[in-house]
Amino acid sequence: MLATKRTTRSRSATSKQAPALTTTRPRSVTQLRPLGDRVVILPMPREEMTKSGIVIPDTVKEKPQEGSILAVGPGRVLDDGKRESMDVKKGDKVLYAKYAGAEFRIDEEDLLIVNQKDILAVVGS
Numbered sequence: 001m002l003a004t005k006r007t008t009r010s011r012s013a014t015s016k017q018a019p020a021l022t023t024t025r026p027r028s029v030t031q032l033r034p035l036g037d038r039v040v041i042l043p044m045p046r047e048e049m050t051k052s053g054i055v056i057p058d059t060v061k062e063k064p065q066e067g068s069i070l071a072v073g074p075g076r077v078l079d080d081g082k083r084e085s086m087d088v089k090k091g092d093k094v095l096y097a098k099y100a101g102a103e104f105r106i107d108e109e110d111l112l113i114v115n116q117k118d119i120l121a122v123v124g125s
Contacts (some may be wrong), residue, residue, distance in 0.1 A: 032106070034073035037116040039088060041067040041096065042109065066123065067112065068093050076116075086116060093123040 032040050043064040049055050069092045075083040088094060101114030 032071050032111075034071055034113060036073050037076040037084065037086065038073045038113050039069050039086075039116060039119070040071040041094065041101070041112045041114060042070050043067040043112055063098055065098055066093065066095050070111070088116065088119060088122060094119050095121045095123060 034040055044066045046064055069088055069090055072086050072088060072090055075086050078084055096114055097118045097120060100118035101112045103110060103112055
């Protein structure tokens with residue numbers, strides 16, 4: 001058997017360390033500021049039980065389509081440079097398209113960011 005000599009180099013000599021990336025993740029919902037015509041929605045909780053008392057398993061629960069708005073963006077910029085005004089405001093209860101937006105989690109809360117065009121209606125006043 002032939003013996004091969006293995007040379008070892010220190011890790012710092014062979015690989016360059018990338019600078020540490022510092023990402024500032026929102027620590028709470030109040031630090032979210034949606035851009036353009038996007039809004040942050042807190043979906044209503046899913047039904048756990050039917051009116052007759054039957055427990056609904058997670059696998060067959062419907063995605064919620066109703067929620068309350070937690071934050072509103074400034075509106076999208078039009079071709080002439082002006083901003084389009086938003087039709088919704090913070091605190092509105094809205095109905096939105098079933099598979100709209102991007103879901104994420106902050107402070108143990110499931111949130112949703114959707115475009116204003118995906119909001120179907122404002123519930124109530």
